[in-house]
Amino acid sequence: xxxxxxxxxxxxxxxxxxxxxxxxxxxxxxxxxxxxxxxxxxxxxxxxxxxxxxxxxxxxxxxxxxxxxxxxxxxxxxxxxxxxxxxxxxxxxxxxxxxxxxxxxxxxxxxxxxxxxx
Amino acid sequence: xxxxxxxxxxxxxxxxxxxxxxxxxxxxxxxxxxxxxxxxxxxxxxxxxxxxxxxxxxxxxxxxxxxxxxxxxxxxxxxxxxxxxxxxxxxxxxxxxxxxxxxxxxxxxxxxxxxxx
Numbered sequence: 001x002x003x004x005x006x007x008x009x010x011x012x013x014x015x016x017x018x019x020x021x022x023x024x025x026x027x028x029x030x031x032x033x034x035x036x037x038x039x040x041x042x043x044x045x046x047x048x049x050x051x052x053x054x055x056x057x058x059x060x061x062x063x064x065x066x067x068x069x070x071x072x073x074x075x076x077x078x079x080x081x082x083x084x085x086x087x088x089x090x091x092x093x094x095x096x097x098x099x100x101x102x103x104x105x106x107x108x109x110x111x112x113x114x115x116x117x118x
Numbered sequence: 119x120x121x122x123x124x125x126x127x128x129x130x131x132x133x134x135x136x137x138x139x140x141x142x143x144x145x146x147x148x149x150x151x152x153x154x155x156x157x158x159x160x161x162x163x164x165x166x167x168x169x170x171x172x173x174x175x176x177x178x179x180x181x182x183x184x185x186x187x188x189x190x191x192x193x194x195x196x197x198x199x200x201x202x203x204x205x206x207x208x209x210x211x212x213x214x215x216x217x218x219x220x221x222x223x224x225x226x227x228x229x230x231x232x233x234x235x
C-alpha cells in the first residue's frame with residue numbers, strides 16, 4: 001500500500017518569509033514518482049514538479065525548490081521569499097510503477113494550507 | 119493546447135436523485151482517471167480508463183457509482199440514489215505515455231462540485 005503524509009495542516013507566514021512544506025511517503029515499489037500540486041481557491045490542481053525515485057538531485061525553479069531524500073522517504077518543498085499569490089493548498093502525491101496493477105494512479109497527502117499575509 | 123474540461127462545474131441535488139458528470143480529456147490522452155476530493159482532504163482515486171476499458175476501480179466506488187468511457191473519448195460518472203456523503207469535488211485527469219510533453223503526467227480538470235441536500 002502507498003501512503004503520503006503531510007503533517008502540517010496549515011502554515012501561516014508573512015510575505016517574503018521562506019516556508020518549507022513537508023512530505024513523507026511510503027511505498028514498496030522500487031521505482032516511483034513524486035509530485036507536488038498547488039490548488040488555488042479556484043479548485044483546479046496545478047502541477048508543480050515531478051521527481052523520479054532514481055534521481056535524487058534536488059531541483060530549483062525560481063523561488064521554488066525541492067529536497068528529495070530517499071533515505072528518509074521525504075520530498076520537501078520550499079518557497080523562498082513567499083508572496084501573497086502563493087496562498088493555496090499544496091498537495092504532495094506519489095505514483096507507483098505504472099506496471100502491475102497501479103495503472104499510474106496518484107496517492108495524495110492530506111494537503112497543507114499555506115496562507116501568506118501581506 | 120486545450121486542457122481537461124468538466125461539466126457541470128457545480129451541481130446541487132436532493133438526496134436520492136441521480137446525477138451524471140462529464141469529463142473531456144485532452145484529445146491525445148488515452149488514460150483517464152476520476153478522483154474524489156472531500157473538504158480538507160486530498161483527492162482519492164476512484165477509477166481508471168485506458169481507452170474505453172475500465173481497468174481499475176477503487177473500493178470507494180460503491181455499486182451506486184458507475185463510470186463509462188465510450189469510444190475512448192469523453193467519460194461520464196454517474197451516481198445513483200445520491201446520499202449526503204457523496205457531497206464532494208469530483209476531479210477528472212488524463213494522461214498519455216505517448217504524449218510529447220510531460221509524458222505520463224496527469225492533467226487535471228477544474229472539477230465538478232456536488233452538493234447533496
